[in-house]
Amino acid sequence: MRKPIYTEWRFWVIIVVIVLGIAIAAAIKQRQEQAQDSPPSPSPPAAAGTQLPSQVTAPTPSATVAPGASAANPASSPPDVTPSADTQPVTPPPSAYPGQTSPADQVPLPKSDVLAYSRQLKGSPYIRDVAVGTDNIEIHYFGSFAEFAQANPGTQKTKADYNEYFSSRDAINKILMEAPVQLFRQFPGTASIDISLPFSGKTYSVSLTKGSVEKFFNTDLDGIETDEQWAEQISGPYFNKEYRDQFAERYIKVN
Template sequence: MKKASIIALTLGTILTGCSAATSESVTPATVTTATSAPTPAPEVKAMSADEVNRFKEYATKLKGGTFITEAEIVNQNEAIITYADYDSLKKSKPDSTITKDDFNGYWGSGDAVNKTLMEEPIRLLREFPELNKVKLTLNHEKAHLIEVDRATTEDYFKVNLSEIHADKSNEKWRNEIVNKFFTKDERKKYIEKFVK
């Protein structure tokens, strides 16, 4: 019993001494947290008035341009393209000489719908470096909708559209996009992934 009392007293003294030493020699740790400033959003490029006008002219030259009833730039860098169904086309362009057979023959031939849905948004993004997004609706038998942005397109095709735009020889365009991806099989994959 005497031995247990001595051990308890010794331990008590040691622990008291340690806690006293600790409170005198140790200062509380300062916790620093690194807060980073929010990452700024990527700079949104706005299309100039001249580029918007050029876009409107260019849109008429897209595949099936005769059937386009809307070609607008919204939010300064997003294109909206609408290919009308036959009835809407006739209301929008009453002087048009296109017959219903012409309309159905154009879209019903080969792979015309898929070609337009895949190729024309890419063409627009290549041609207009400030353009960030293309929303294209093609109305034939049903409404086909594709909405793609520059980053998604570049990632999918593993290309830089600004570099392709800068190449005036069009070699990059042909070698990196057209020859690789503008095939029936590649269009089918693309359509399955992006068309709603």
């Protein structure tokens, strides 16, 4: 009688070989799957002293804002730019006259700023009203002390104070000469200024353009950036009776 095959040693050798083959195949497959799932190893760093060229994108030029751009013809706004740590802040130039705040060439004129600044002018307590146009300023003084007192019932000023302030023709010339040039300097966008000052039955007035004032003072008002320049080019050489008389003869009308 023949023995069963599983009692033969050859049978168990074949079984062991088959099991080992299956285990080896499974291990190889598992390693292949792990290799596919693993991320690629990083590239080796560049050698010392080697720099890789970077792509540089040329900036797109922004649109230039034309002077006098209005809501009807808006100009493109430049993109916001964050200044670097080394960028020095821009400081506005010193005031050529106390209280200067208006940006250069602002049109239309800032009404509230003009009204506030007019309170610093000579004879300002006796100014009746200030009219501010797009590029024009008109100033009207009270026609009499009675008119002033009626508009300012709590005033402590007397008629004697009023008369003393305007009784001198040179005092009136001083107001009509200095106020316009101060306003033109303060608000560079101003094209013309008209001032009317009635006193004792007469009305003294000036109607000036920025160009005529610059011609008389022989200067470029937009180029005056410091108090020292103001004193050297305007107040020092011109704010005196001799030039006030010349100014009055040329520009001040009396009706």
